[in-house]
Amino acid sequence: MAIRRALISVSDKTGIVEFSRELAAQGVQIISTGGTFSLLEKEGIPVIGISDVTGFPEILDGRVKTLHPAVHSGLLAIRDDEEHQKVMKELGLDYIDLVVVNLYPFKQTISNPNVEYADAIENIDIGGPTMLRSAAKNHAFVTVVVDASDYAGVIEEIKAGGDTTLETRKRLTAKVFRHTAAYDALIADYLTKQVGEELPESYTVTYEKVQDLRYGENPHQKAAFYSKPLAAVGNITTAEQLHGKELSYNNINDANAALAIVKEFDEPACVAVKHMNPCGVGIGADIHEAYQKAYAADPTSIFGGIVAANRTIGADTAELLSQIFLEIIIAPDFTPEALEVLTKKKNIRLLKLGELSVSAAERQSDWLSTTVDGGLLVQESDVRSLTEADLQFVTDRKPTEEELKQLLFGWKVVKHVKSNAILLAKNNMTIGVGAGQMNRVGSARIAIEQAGELAAGSVLASDAFFPMGDTVELAAKAGITAIIQTGGSIKDAESIEAANKHNIAMVMTGVRHFKH
Known part of the structure; x- marks a missing residue:
């Protein structure tokens, strides 16, 4: 024919x-x-x-x-x-x-x-x-x-x-x-x-291919990267790559995790991520100070990691970033001087986001999906924010103004740590992160060990309630002075009693942030 x-x-x-x-x-x-x-x-x-x-x-x-x-x-x-x-x-x-x-x-x-x-x-x-x-x-x-x-x-x-x-x-x-x-x-x-329907009787979505990837999570797995057709700006799918090798599957996952954390903050913030968990987060008067704190939080784990900033990267910060091996640096923009410094490193990926136009409190939830064998789980993204007015002050001693500031900082970060999650914060930076353990005490031990001597005088954030007082006892031995947790356990009274015994200020949020 x-x-x-x-x-x-x-x-x-x-x-x-x-x-x-x-x-x-x-x-x-x-x-x-x-x-x-x-x-x-x-x-x-x-x-x-x-x-x-x-x-x-x-x-x-x-x-x-x-x-x-x-x-x-x-x-x-x-x-x-x-x-x-x-x-x-x-x-x-x-x-x-x-x-x-x-x-x-x-x-x-x-x-x-x-x-x-x-x-x-x-x-x-x-x-x-x-x-x-x-x-x-x-x-x-x-x-x-x-x-x-x-x-x-x-x-x-x-x-x-x-x-x-x-x-x-x-x-x-x-x-x-x-x-x-x-x-x-x-x-x-x-x-x-x-018409305002959120979870309809059938769920049909479409994505457009951004690129094929060399492989997936491991070399034997095939993979590609897709974007929503109308993806909002300021996300990994819409970022402009200015320099470096192609992104890998793990790069994209880690970069997305880093962005989710840095978007929690309106003040200058810097986040270092490794394997989708934050290894260092800092806020400061400017992005240079914020990066120094993120680096100091865990100088070991940041090596080979991903750094995200919510302000333009300048030459002074670029000089510090260039001193270690990083996979990706993500920022709204880079000054010409910063690019001159960073592009000397052949393989580092530099991603320009454009302006992050909405404040942390104004972020809108999206729908996230996770496949399971034979099906799909769909849920709202966790963009719940917290203010001092939302807190329940449950112990005899109330947190000081500085403790309260650090508790709210820690709460913003701990929601992005794999459960069970315990995080220690001090001086507007993370000092210890315990992620993904099968019990909360195990996570607390990891966070306290990482913090070392800095644990004394720090605050502790937990992504969920304490089922018993053992985590409070561990915190007291380390010199932790204040705790933020969800509350809601049938043994809340035990944790409160332990906190009162050690003069620890404890606040409850009524909000849980499990991240599996």
Whole structure:
């Protein structure tokens, strides 16, 4: 079989003139609609209007033009079926061998934060997806193209043999259904949000590939990186890489964890992350001071880690950063002088976020998903913030102003440590982090051991309640003076009694921050 007739109707006209000219040169008759018809005609390419095929005008502002039996019978007829051949001949219908369609720009329309609901609805394509699905279903005979990157390959095959191969048509068909599924998922998501539904009866999401990755968490695992179609700025998916090697799977996970922590702070903050856990966090009068504190928190673990800052990196901070091996540095921006320093290190990845425009308190929750065997877990992101007014002061001694400041600092960080999590803070920096242990006492021992002599006079933050008083006893031996924890255990009284015995100020939040 040979491709004789093509139907072309595209919103994105990239490359379509050149492609259509090549088709015409191969003797292919081109049918088109609306703006595509006008463009091809203007370019001197022989083209037939869709109304000449259907015998019916385009009506209702173009809403109805291709939804016609003359179009869909030409797409869906089985060419080697005698009954189909007979019907086509009796009704004077002709086959359509090639469909080139891309859809109304729904994504681009709703990306405007001020989009009107009516404009969004008007940009839901009906005829385009219908033609794509008809052609793709009948790919045994019909070639269907939805992506301009496939134009060249299709033309090559037509030139070589007059038609595309079945293998190519199968590949293009799979792409078509991915494309229409993604398109419909975006529409469904938009409309679901418009009516305020949060966890609907079916959960359909779509992502766009950013890049293939060399491998996944380990070298034997395949991996790729995908982004939400309308991802907000200030995230790893929208960051601009200014320098260094390609990001790996683990790099992206760690970078995302570092960003989540640094976004907790409005004041200048710097975060060092290793294996998705913070190994050092500091805040200061400027980002230079904040980095010095993050580094001092754990000079060992930061080696080979990832550093995120919520202010522009200047030359003085860059000089310090360049003195150790780091995988990634993430910041809203880098001064030219900082870039000059850091780009001397060949492999370090430098990621520019752009401005983090919302305060920590204004951050909106998103929906996070985690796969399990045979299913998917979906939950809100944990953006719950805490102020002094939210606290319950449960011990005889209330925290001092400085202790309270350090408790709130520690609480912002401990929520990002793998459970069970215990964190020690002092002087606006972390000094000990105990992560991921099977019991809270084990995590506390790790944090206290890491802090060493600095533990005396520090505060302790726990991501959940104390089921008994043993963690308080351990804290007292280390010289810890104040504790923040969720409360809610049936043994809260035991922990409070232990804190009172050792003159430790304890506050409860009523909020838990488990992170599995």
